[in-house]
Amino acid sequence: MLRLDKFLCDAKIGSRSQIKGYLKQGFVKVNGEIIKRPEHKVDEEKDQVFFQGKEITYKKYVYYMLNKPKGVVSSTKDPRCLTVTGLLKDTGYDGLFPIGRLDKDTEGLLLMTNDGNLAHNLLSPKKHVGKIYYAKLAGPLTEEKRKELENGVDIGEGTLTLPAKVEQVTETSIHLTITEGKYHQIKRMLWAVGNEVVYLKRIAMGGIVLDESLPVGKYRELTEEEMEAVGLRKY
Numbered sequence: 001m002l003r004l005d006k007f008l009c010d011a012k013i014g015s016r017s018q019i020k021g022y023l024k025q026g027f028v029k030v031n032g033e034i035i036k037r038p039e040h041k042v043d044e045e046k047d048q049v050f051f052q053g054k055e056i057t058y059k060k061y062v063y064y065m066l067n068k069p070k071g072v073v074s075s076t077k078d079p080r081c082l083t084v085t086g087l088l089k090d091t092g093y094d095g096l097f098p099i100g101r102l103d104k105d106t107e108g109l110l111l112m113t114n115d116g117n118l119a120h121n122l123l124s125p126k127k128h129v130g131k132i133y134y135a136k137l138a139g140p141l142t143e144e145k146r147k148e149l150e151n152g153v154d155i156g157e158g159t160l161t162l163p164a165k166v167e168q169v170t171e172t173s174i175h176l177t178i179t180e181g182k183y184h185q186i187k188r189m190l191w192a193v194g195n196e197v198v199y200l201k202r203i204a205m206g207g208i209v210l211d212e213s214l215p216v217g218k219y220r221e222l223t224e225e226e227m228e229a230v231g232l233r234k235y
């Protein structure tokens with residue numbers, strides 16, 4: 001349960017003082033009844049709230065898929081560079097942050113939210129959430145090196161990387177699935193086998209696959225199925 005003015009404020013209907021005015025003017029109905037008191041309690045799961053005849057759905061947490069372009073940094077603020085949070089400024093939601101990081105020159109799937117719990121669940125090393133990358137390589141990958149990548153390689157962390165899955169796409173490009181998220185991990189794994197990544201794109205994370213119809217630099221809300229894939233129930 002939460003206060004009606006907070007509900008309307010979170011739904012981006014206006015500022016607290018504007019909302020007070022709207023309530024006074026009788027613009028808000030809860031379950032068919034005009035409510036004028038800002039402190040009226042609403043059940044955000046069950047109550048039907050209408051503002052000027054339009055139903056308002058309450059979303060405390062929001063979840064987006066961004067097709068990250070090259071040249072944008074995976075942070076919320078940067079004095080010099082465009083950030084992924086900057087690409088989502090039209091959502092009307094404050095406090096959005098990326099779930100994990102992609103390098104500045106990496107493209108593809110980045111999940112953005114204001115829900116710290118989901119971020120924790122997807123990033124916790126104990127959960128072994130799978131991430132699939134498409135990588136173009138400087139040179140061909142031999143079968144021996146492919147197996148080495150799958151079994152674990154030394155990237156200077158004291159232990160070998162965890163078992164990975166490597167599918168050859170062409171002679172010089174692969175799909176690589178990893179369950180860790182070490183700094184520059186894919187690039188370092190390829191360096192460890194004497195190769196080099198020349199292009200990198202994340203195509204899936206935790207059961208969510210990058211929507212290929214989403215243009216680079218654009219975002220959209222996760223669908224119900226995608227939310228279920230990461231253990232979330234819609235609203």
Ligand code: URA
Nearest residue numbers: 103106184185186187
């Ligand atoms: N591995 C990398 O090397 N870079 C990324 O952006 C993600 C994974």
